[in-house]
Amino acid sequence: MVQINISFLKPGMKLLSDLTTPQGNLLLPAGSLLDERIINRCKKWGVVQADVESPEQSGQEDWTEIDPELLSQAKTQVQELFCRHRHPSQFIKVLAGDIVKQKAAALASEESAPLEAEELQQQEPTFSKQELDLPKLDADRIVSNTEELASLPEVFAKIINTLNDPDTTADSLAEIISYDVNLSAKLIKLVNSPLYGLIQKVDSISRAISLLGLQTVKNLAVNASVMEMFKDLSPDLLDMHSFWKHSIACGVVAQLLWGSSGRKGGEVFFLSGTLHDIGRLIILKDHPEYMRAVLLHPERGQKPLYQLEKKIWGFTHFELGAKLITSWNFPLIFSDLVKYHHFPKKARYEGEATNIHFADIIVHALELGESGEKNVPPVEAEFNKDLGVSLKDLRELLEQIKHLVHHIQNIFFQEKDEE
């Protein structure tokens, strides 16, 4: 008997022990034969591995047998991605090792998708000196001129207002959400996803609130409202679809990391993920020439993007994002996590900020969407010590992350699901 990673399961294999979801719910009893539909379902539910008869029978691929040339190509790509990590910690080594395997396997099966930022990266910089010498911006003025909340459709504005309204009840929240059929459907799919591991099927917002709690459902609804604010941005400089993929993936990974460190709660992470890089969207929306100056800057790729933001705008995306969230009167934890997601040691909510920090790094490393940042950002905390997650757990989580993020993103972007 051997534990096989879910990626290598094939139709016709036989299970030698019960297959369960990460939450321990039985999916298939021992003795079942796998087929394509069941394998897809397992991926969708975040199953990481299964006991099957033997590696030979399973056809598990050994990545060390991959053509050394492809392996070397994969290593070069990964070195570029991790170029800011000259003295990598064990955390970065585990992460980079997993990605080398993934890239080498993709190259071998000719499924290697181009990086989503590749087009931008390949563009010859065409800016003039004047474009680099833009006068500095005023973050406070930008925030006070931001009128998204006022211009939002009523239902979304109402939902955002519930965040700070202690009088919001389960009934009133359910009623507000139910005004928007698409939002309700999306939320119900989300609470039925493996991210929440509920045994019972949820078919109404009221039921979701009673099972997950008012705060969790509120945060999920606010998340959708924030995405609504920026849905019409031009994709010329930054693809919105890809940007939201990065943001949602960060929230999903943060929630998984928090759970695997054994901590309760974690309802802030999904929304915090959506918000963490929002400062870039404000600039993209109101001052696209400033985003262009940063993204096409000759030093992009040599320095973290936030250093170029500081140099060109006069502030960073996390400083601007935090100011904006404060102006929206969101609870303090959200602006704190946004402000310190690159420097979690300075945060008031240090544990939560460290969690978002590592989630962001993992999402960059796995190239799940795009934030504008070309490489994996620097690590400013210790994975094992500060986060309380072991490297062994990280290895297992990486598989779960890829499947779960894909599943959650399908809910938001209504791409064709695997099922």
Ligand SMILES: [Fe+2]
């Ligand atoms: Fe960031």
Ligand SMILES: [Fe+2]
């Ligand atoms: Fe990010």
